Amino acid sequence: MELLLQRLMEEEKFLLTTHRTPDPDGLGAELGLLHLLKCKGKDAIIMNSEPVPVKMRFVDPENLAADMKSLKDKSVIEGRLIVVVDNSDLKRIDDLQAYVREDKSNLVIIDHHDGMLADNRIMFAFPSTGSSCEVVFELMSLAGVEPTESVARSLYAGIVADTGNFRYRKTDSRTHEIAAKLMRFGINPADVAEKLFENSPLARLLLKKKLYAGMVIEQGRLAYFKIRKSDIIELGLSLDDLDGVVNELIESDDIQAGILFTEREAQQTKVSVRSRGSINMLASVEKYGGGGHKNACGATIPMDLETAIADFIPEALRCLDSV
Ligand SMILES: [Mn+2]
Incomplete structure (x- = not known):
């Protein structure tokens, strides 16, 4: 976590992205990281390969996640550190792959899935953590950045989604501690759960x-x-x-x-x-x-x-x- 924060603080301009068909955990992690970087005076944008699916839009109420499909001026991508969250498979960032340098010097991957080889320069792996949103919350705490109410809700939604409502194996005491901290920003768990699990046509x-x-x-x-x-x-x-x-x-x-x-x-x-x-x-x-x-x-x-x-x-x- 310390090495990751150090690595991010070396740069000034960022492009945050996740996998195609962004899910609550990927989106929440992007929004948390965007907030952290902006609080540190950095220039950061979110750019996904695809738009946010309609039923996931509540995770990004301010429409901060832009997408390659509707991006007219591709020059905004140039010269940024590409930070991929919740995904370590570059095929799943689609067109953005073309902007990753061959030596990957403009790439950072932050993921919590199993089986990644961390090098703590490009690949930062947190395989024992249940969601990318927990990783981002820990990173915010380390950086001394508090979430806004909206960021807290997005992170909370990502945690609930990726832990299967606090059911899956990687759910631990830390998961609950983080959820409790996020709830203090005024989040209504019933409301989030309803939007996540009871929204199907x-x-x-x-x-x-x-x-x-x-x-x-x-x-x-x-x-x-x-x-x-x-x-x-x-x-x-x-x-x-x-x-x-x-x-x-x-x-x-x-x-x-x-x-x-x-x-x-x-x-x-x-x-x-x-x-x-x-x-x-x-x-x-x-x-x-x-x-x-x-x-x-x-x-x-x-x-x-x-x-x-x-x-x-x-x-x-x-x-x-x-x-
Ligand atoms: Mn995830």
């Missing part, structure tokens, strides 16, 4: 109806959903609307692994796998060149939906047998 409910109607349970311990591209389009939804739905399968105590098969193209099926605790499903997707971590992984299989299901289910069951 009727079409998503209809999508779920379709998913549950076609749900299959194998051996009483593995459950899967499948969905066709045409079903998603017919409901006027996008692939993002499937986010989180696979987690519902492992809400049942008896189900050890849940899978969502999504038809992307005629010969391309996305597989998303979820499990709990010690049940490691990673081997099931690795055969297909996929990845992730033991409880949440995925792959894209170059087969049609039904063939992909027939091919993948035995792999998944083999994984469960080896537990």
Whole structure:
């Protein structure tokens, strides 16, 4: 954290960005960092590859996050340190990749996901932290910067979203301490939770109806959903609307692994796998060149939906047998 603050303070001009389809944690971290840098007299902007999705706009009520798609004058990007938060995969910053120097000397990555190789010059990794917003809050504390009410709300929303409402494994006492500190800025947790979790359109409910109607349970311990591209389009939804739905399968105590098969193209099926605790499903997707971590992984299989299901289910069951 000290090295990160030092590194940032070396520079004067910043461009903050996150991954494509910005989420509350990425946005909250950007807004917190923007506030910190401005308080330190720096010139900083937020520039994402894509606009903020409509249902995430409450995280950025002042519309501080600009995007490459609506940017006319690209010269504002030049000469800035590019700070990527909540993402260490440069492919996911899209067009902004072109502005990262070959030696990466104008790049800083701040992320909390697993499996990064930190060098504390370009890559700053906080894998034990549940959200990027917690990292940014700690950085603000270290820099002696207090959030505004609006910044506090954005950070709080990011923490709630990325910890699954304080449920996921990386949630610890520090997470709750930070949330408590943020709440003192006048945040209403019920209001934030409602905006995060109870904002889905009727079409998503209809999508779920379709998913549950076609749900299959194998051996009483593995459950899967499948969905066709045409079903998603017919409901006027996008692939993002499937986010989180696979987690519902492992809400049942008896189900050890849940899978969502999504038809992307005629010969391309996305597989998303979820499990709990010690049940490691990673081997099931690795055969297909996929990845992730033991409880949440995925792959894209170059087969049609039904063939992909027939091919993948035995792999998944083999994984469960080896537990
Ligand atoms: Mn995150």
